[in-house]
Amino acid sequence: MRSIVDKFNTAAIYITHDLAVVAQMADRIKVLRYGEEVEESETREMLSNPKEEYTKSLWSVRSLIKPEQTNDDYMLSIKNIDAAYGTSKVLHDVSVNIPRGKTVAIVGESGSGKSTTARVITGLLPQTKGEIIFDGKKLSPKLEQRSKEELRRIQIIFQMPDTAMNPKQTVDEIIGRPIEFYHGVKGKERETKVIELLKMIELDETFLDRLPSELSGGQKQRICIARALAANPDLIICDEVTSALDQIVQEGILKLLQKLQKDLGVTYIFITHDIATVKAISDEIVVMYQGKVVEQGLKSKILNPPHPDYTELLLSSVPEMDPDWLTNLLNKRSS
Numbered sequence: 001m002r003s004i005v006d007k008f009n010t011a012a013i014y015i016t017h018d019l020a021v022v023a024q025m026a027d028r029i030k031v032l033r034y035g036e037e038v039e040e041s042e043t044r045e046m047l048s049n050p051k052e053e054y055t056k057s058l059w060s061v062r063s064l065i066k067p068e069q070t071n072d073d074y075m076l077s078i079k080n081i082d083a084a085y086g087t088s089k090v091l092h093d094v095s096v097n098i099p100r101g102k103t104v105a106i107v108g109e110s111g112s113g114k115s116t117t118a119r120v121i122t123g124l125l126p127q128t129k130g131e132i133i134f135d136g137k138k139l140s141p142k143l144e145q146r147s148k149e150e151l152r153r154i155q156i157i158f159q160m161p162d163t164a165m166n167p168k169q170t171v172d173e174i175i176g177r178p179i180e181f182y183h184g185v186k187g188k189e190r191e192t193k194v195i196e197l198l199k200m201i202e203l204d205e206t207f208l209d210r211l212p213s214e215l216s217g218g219q220k221q222r223i224c225i226a227r228a229l230a231a232n233p234d235l236i237i238c239d240e241v242t243s244a245l246d247q248i249v250q251e252g253i254l255k256l257l258q259k260l261q262k263d264l265g266v267t268y269i270f271i272t273h274d275i276a277t278v279k280a281i282s283d284e285i286v287v288m289y290q291g292k293v294v295e296q297g298l299k300s301k302i303l304n305p306p307h308p309d310y311t312e313l314l315l316s317s318v319p320e321m322d323p324d325w326l327t328n329l330l331n332k333r334s335s
């Protein structure tokens with residue numbers, strides 16, 4: 001993007017929540033909130049000296065850091081999984097263990113097979129080799145052959161909330177359906193439960209009659225989280241659930257997910273590109289590359305050197321708030 005702007009003298013507007021990226025790309029930054037301008041200035045000035053409280057809170061470093069823990073009691077084990085789309089094989093002998101009540105982050109570049117692994121676990125894409133053990137019992141590769149209880153206990157929050165909801169269903173129907181389907185709760189009780197879930201994700205009953213097209217990206221993502229919680233699952237697979245959210249809303253969602261883990265013992269698989277999120281919430285980390293597992297271990301082990309070459313490349317590619325980060329990295333890699 002930056003070289004295009006330089007080469008063709010193009011004017012660019014970069015709309016994002018990702019402040020570290022903006023620090024590399026932008027000459028000026030404008031901060032918006034509730035449809036109004038909060039402040040605008042040169043990038044370096046804005047990063048080093050924000051004037052408004054709201055901007056300062058966006059810039060503040062994440063306060064959440066979960067102390068890591070692990071155990072050998074696995075909620076889920078995937079063993080030597082191969083999977084393919086038609087004739088194109090994308091997972092090669094993937095094995096991952098997910099300790100009960102803990103959070104395992106899966107990281108790796110775009111196309112490395114993270115979402116595909118999630119699809120295999122949920123039965124949406126049956127594996128061609130290997131097995132999945134859930135709570136001590138082998139899961140059938142095919143969704144249709146799993147019991148309703150097995151389906152209830154594993155929920156996924158999809159990467160793209162835009163396509164994960166039926167555009168014709170209201171928020172009430174989207175969250176209410178799993179409550180009725182899995183728990184047989186109807187009528188007034190169902191409504192109370194839907195509103196309770198809306199409160200958990202910091203929305204209220206004014207959203208009940210809205211369609212997905214009438215929600216912001218972050219609100220859609222929160223509705224998808226509420227829908228997963230409605231099943232009362234034991235394992236939740238979160239596929240890039242906070243990537244579309246600003247720092248403040250992100251932190252709110254991460255805290256909520258952690259609270260559920262503490263209160264209910266929910267186990268998470270957390271798929272993300274965002275290493276800051278990984279640091280904040282994970283116990284263990286799995287690194288994937290080209291459909292294979294590079295390594296799995298405790299957060300402290302994976303994030304601290306020495307690293308395998310691929311992990312080193314991945315970690316060194318994470319943008320930092322320093323506006324010179326990209327320039328320095330490119331210089332270093334070309335020298």
Ligand SMILES: Nc1ncnc2c1ncn2[C@@H]1O[C@H](COP(=O)(O)OP(=O)(O)OP(=O)(O)O)[C@@H](O)[C@H]1O
Pocket residue numbers: 085088090108109110111112113114115116117159
């Ligand atoms: N429905 C599909 N049909 C064919 N190939 C697919 C399909 N979905 C994904 N792939 C391919 O499978 C590989 C792994 O994709 P996957 O979606 O698992 O990556 P990912 O790690 O989740 O990437 P990202 O971080 O971009 O979400 C990629 O090469 C991708 O092109």
Ligand SMILES: [Mg+2]
Pocket residue numbers: 114115116159239
């Ligand atoms: Mg993906």
